[in-house]
Amino acid sequence: MIATLRRPLAPRDPHEQHRVASPLELFTDLCYVVAIAQAALTLEHEIVHGKPGHGLVWFCVAFFAVFWAWLNFVWFNSAYDPDDTIHRMLTLLQIFGSLVLAAGVPDIFHEDFTLGVIGYVIMRIGLVLMWLRAAAGHPERRRTALRYVYGLVSVQAVWVAALLVTDGHLPLWLFVVAIALDFAVPVWAESAGTTPWHPHHIAERYGLFFIIVLGETILSVTLALRTAFAEEDPPFELWYVVAGGVLVTFCAWWLYFARENGEILTGNDVGYTWGFGHYVIFAAAAAVGAGLSARIAFYGHHAEVSDVVSSAFVTGPVAAALAALWLVNVRLHDASARTAVPFGAAIVAAVAVTFVPVSELWVGLICVALLAVEVWLTTRAPDVTGPA
Template sequence: MALQDHPMWRKPQHHHDLDHAHEHVHWAELFYDLIHVVTIFLLGNYLSHHLDWHGFLVFTGVFIALWYAWGELSIFNSIYVSTDVWHRVIMCVMICTVMFMAASIPAIEGKGWTFFVLGFAANRAMLAALYFRAKRVNVTGRSMTSEKVRNFSLFAIVFAIIAFLPKPLAYWAFGIAMVATQAIYMIPGISVLRFERFAPRLGHLSERFALLTLIVLGEGFFKLVVTLSEKGIYKVSPDVLVNFVIGGVSMFVMCWIYFDFAGNAKPKDRKPATLVIWWLAHLVLMVCGVLVGVALAAEVKIGFWDPYPTDYAAIGCFGLAGYIAMLWVLRSIIEHRVASDFGRGDVRLFGIVLAIACFFIVPHVPALVANLIWGTALLSQIVVPVSRAWLTFRHE
């Protein structure tokens, strides 16, 4: 085997230039995902201690930044097959940038801010390096890679400057820069989606979405277990243990409905609008998944007859409504699935309305009743479609 053909030394190759490019995720990408287990847990902890509008806005902004750090690398790896030594070195550096961002989260409103934004700036610089390497060895797509190198290099400089701006100016500048990073994908005429070579392997990218969704929802289990272990499982009453199980079952059902109706599904076409909706719907879905996971941690803090904490109920009810809504959106832009024939709009609408109504009922009823209403909103999303499918297929 020639040296340049071995995975350890093979230069980045556009998947269009290969006879066969598999859709599966490389181990280095999975390792990159591991640090996001920590970031999401720390971010959930931050939200738990800042359950107000300010805390929610900070949580959302930080989550979006972390999600972009994950998502834009996933896009590169979906376009280019790259496994050589230098790619692995850059991936290692990128993992370190996210480590700095994660460690900064508990103090994000104070001295941690500078470290977080510098970590994000360095992450942008590493993405520029990846596209620069692709540019050198892929002559056909140099227009696209040149634009990506320029964009990521510029944003790396901008975010590095923002890290040292005085607050609150720094927050506004960071928000504007974040919007600008996404505008280059969405505004017709300047969008990189106009390039024919900007063509991710949709199977690979859908698998990446599915894996991160598992991590996001898995954090709900993590939060429940850690909260109960800190409280002392031997100290709580039986009704708290029942609530603990309710929380675990809820996170499992959320995984179930995602993978039955949207997980690992490719978009139905490559139109820019379809890809943008696919991208943004997954972002919102994952934000909502974290909200529900944090809200369910309150299950082990109360018994059947205690009122469910209103602040936790707010993020749990609206988080579930948003999660169901994004599944509804994804259904309209992904390839057809048989499951979607039974989980139609009426089921989604019922779940959304009941989840939102639950928030207004929570202050007036014990947690047992609130759990029953909220659980009905969630369980309806799988019980109704499965029942419909059974009634349809049992005669075939």
């Protein structure tokens, strides 16, 4: 569609047929994954150089910064997307801010949020202007839109003030406090009236983002393998990483798309849990790539961590992803024992094989077994939609 300069910003129909992600939304997702790649690469560096605990904590922090920025744009665009020139320019401004954030991701691991906050300021300028357009174009939700404006501006002012006071080096407790304020904005704003987001469009946006994150995971492992196999005598165990990585990644894709997500997004009560819970799913998928790369370094005797520690960064994220997938997705379709038991067993088994040689292969086989059960359930058994 060729964009006009300006269209009236009316709300999109939440029941619109055949609503799909636009090319600009896909481009946005791709740019945000640049920041995710930076987070995963830095996590791998921290693991390999003997700082796994530090790396894990700050990976979670950095990944949340990326995820939260992406999430805010996704839900706005589902409710209001005129696809005119002004909207495209404001979206590109947010994309530019995400690239600044991506450049600052490695600094976050050193507790320096300077570039991250600057990136957020740029993104928030674009998002606030979007909400002002929504306030003008959707009188029924003007109060909601203005609450988003007031909330985003106020919280961003807190971030900037914290940055100035701490000279860019925010302690973890202050980050948690600021994030809590950020979390409060959509809850407060939506209490004045729900924005008309489209459930199937939201589900598609999340699904496409998950695919891109999986692609980044495959890329990171491929590059690590290329480096390892370039050595004079590459260890045979690298083939276990190949097999395990392929099984985990392919099963992750299939398990995620085994059920229709749009059907369960019936309102904000479900949407909040489902939308925010994907933080764990996305972060775990990215962390698996870092863990597999660390395993390659371990087998090549280039890592300063033990077998168990490097193994835990593969099995742990897999277990976390399966737990989150059941809690925010599968459970809302079918909360009975027939899904809880196989997922619970797979999670326990994934943690247990951390202490077994070539754990990456075993955890891949565990995922295959779980997938076999899910395929049987979704093709043979009726779906019981609804929360526990």
